[in-house]
Amino acid sequence: MTARIAGFGSSFPGRIDQEAVWEKHFAPRLSKPRVAGRLFRAAGVEHRHAVADPLVEDVSAWSTERRMRRYSLEAPALGKEAVAAALVEAGLPAADVGLLAVVSCTGYATPGLDIHLAADLGMAEDVQRLVIGHMGCYAALPGLGAVADFVAARGRPAVLLCLELTSLHAQPVTDDLAQVITHALFADAAAAVVLRPAGDGVEVLDVVARTATGTADHMRWDVTDHGFRMELSPRVPDVLARHVAPAVDALLARNGMTRADVGGWAVHPGGPRILDTVAHTLGLAPDALDASRTVLRERGNCSSATVLLVLDELRRTGLAPGAPVVAMAFGPGLTLYASLLRGAAG
Known part of the structure; x- marks a missing residue:
């Protein structure tokens, strides 16, 4: 028996324009904006999404505690929207999910997002949960492997949710070119997949x-x-x-x-x-x-x-x-x- 991805879902916070963010937020704060600007524009990004739009609020001086509180406020709605969309595409009731796995390296709390989402979506009280944290950009694939193994071994459907709010970790704007690249690249999103032990996908x-x-x-x-x-x-x-x-x-x-x-x-x-x-x-x-x-x-x-x-x-x-x-x-x-x-x- 092998696992099949039967449904995809995603959700995003507000959209930001890359050029506007550069011109109005980053460039005025740099002593050498010409060099940094070339790197910023070479990142290959034209638009992205962020719960903390730097044109609206600058979180770079926030404490980690304050950032985690904001993550706990923003993440549940985004995660619920992504998982719900994946369940709809898969034609699977939330109560039938055997395992909910949540991946994130940008926010932590206990009780965590996995517990809140399971309850909000109407998953069964005996649904198993797995949290994969701080592995970074590659974490979706070990997560997918673990979830697929569960589906194949138990013959039950499972959900994998990857939810990252990188905008909450914006650092102060400096002439450090490595940080310029980081500020140019990273964005926020939630993406979910539903895996089933049989059928199309x-x-x-x-x-x-x-x-x-x-x-x-x-x-x-x-x-x-x-x-x-x-x-x-x-x-x-x-x-x-x-x-x-x-x-x-x-x-x-x-x-x-x-x-x-x-x-x-x-x-x-x-x-x-x-x-x-x-x-x-x-x-x-x-x-x-x-x-x-x-x-x-x-x-x-x-x-x-x-x-x-x-x-x-x-x-x-x-x-x-x-x-x-x-x-x-x-x-x-x-x-x-x-x-x-x-x-x-x-």
């Missing part, structure tokens, strides 16, 4: 992981007194270039496939350089990562939620029936996760 076949030892400092998400601070090294694409092909080829080989068999690529858009590196390293066609670039352009980097948004974009814009799909995401560690999926039969 995208089949989850396998998952592989690789962690590049010795590169833990290349991508960090540190808890500070003023929110969570992201650190990104410009060497990240170079490290990924060494590990992407071996990981993908191993995943495909153990399932009797090669890169030529893959009909779709859902790659986490950590930034344009990362997408370019993946495409070049794997020898992909020029349009192979169009879904990733579309999500980056219109949604930004929404941490763990992003790869699910890319997968949804891919299936809505031309994924061939029954085509193998590789979903891939990267994050702190430096860690790479890849999942092998098979598109719906059509």
